[in-house]
Amino acid sequence: MGYIQSFDPWKSAFCTCPAKYSLNPYTGCAHRCLYCYATSFIKNFYYPRPKKEFLKVIKKELEKLPKGALLSLSNSSDPYQPLEKIFHYTRNFLEMLLRKDFKILIITKSSLILRDLELLKNIRCAVSITLTSKSLNSKLEPGAPSYEERLEAIKVLSQRGIPVSVRLDPIIPKLNEEELLEILEEVAPWIKHLTVSTYKAKFDSFKRLGNAFPELKKDWEKLYFKDGEKYHGSFYLKKELRYTLIKPFYEKAQRYGLSFATCREILKDFENPKRCDGSFLIPNIVY
Numbered sequence: 001m002g003y004i005q006s007f008d009p010w011k012s013a014f015c016t017c018p019a020k021y022s023l024n025p026y027t028g029c030a031h032r033c034l035y036c037y038a039t040s041f042i043k044n045f046y047y048p049r050p051k052k053e054f055l056k057v058i059k060k061e062l063e064k065l066p067k068g069a070l071l072s073l074s075n076s077s078d079p080y081q082p083l084e085k086i087f088h089y090t091r092n093f094l095e096m097l098l099r100k101d102f103k104i105l106i107i108t109k110s111s112l113i114l115r116d117l118e119l120l121k122n123i124r125c126a127v128s129i130t131l132t133s134k135s136l137n138s139k140l141e142p143g144a145p146s147y148e149e150r151l152e153a154i155k156v157l158s159q160r161g162i163p164v165s166v167r168l169d170p171i172i173p174k175l176n177e178e179e180l181l182e183i184l185e186e187v188a189p190w191i192k193h194l195t196v197s198t199y200k201a202k203f204d205s206f207k208r209l210g211n212a213f214p215e216l217k218k219d220w221e222k223l224y225f226k227d228g229e230k231y232h233g234s235f236y237l238k239k240e241l242r243y244t245l246i247k248p249f250y251e252k253a254q255r256y257g258l259s260f261a262t263c264r265e266i267l268k269d270f271e272n273p274k275r276c277d278g279s280f281l282i283p284n285i286v287y
């Protein structure tokens, strides 16, 4: 298999993303988010490594992609995790896209993206920054940049004309829903689009969360494994609770005039097909 892959090769009926390709310059991720789902299918995930001969392989694969293709960077790692400071794979890949007719959606939790600001201004791109908490960052995402650094990245990108959206997720019941609503108020003036989603439990991520927050473990076990719903190997909260958790974000987004979507929630009221990932913000012009 190559490094550029069709996103969601299983064609999940729950995914409302536009057709796109996915690309990870690094295998694994040093941000070490407790809730990360990728640890369940990628070995030694928290010990990231650069992809072998990444730039050489990717150059050839890009030539075979259809004109105007949408690439998502990255869905199973962070393209601006600490390894990027050493290897520059993400930057070198973006340089290959100058004056090319591809669309790039960059998904990151890192303010290191600001290093490439001048480059981003010359590429058809949009950026999606994920925020999960202010107060619990060091526990929930021990290797990732702080809330303040990410907020600063959102502001700078927006001020410099790079389309930026925010993901507020995962919403973990009884842990961060109130805080995420406060965060929405802070980021709303800087963004055009918001995506939210609830935590979907896998056994390994659930174990990490339960160990980090033992006082909530029993409640979560009930919510996910007793009262919840199971889809394709993931435990969801029951539908009514997902609806209740997401509705206040939807209402606030409406008040701020933001486009709004959820990710794999199977809640018709909040679906926003083809716009869920924020890639619709990518400009049409080739620089």
Ligand code: SF4
Binding pocket: 029, 030, 031, 032, 033, 035, 036, 037, 038, 075, 076, 077, 078, 109
């Ligand atoms: S930044 Fe993303 S890929 Fe990296 S550990 Fe966190 S959730 Fe997983």
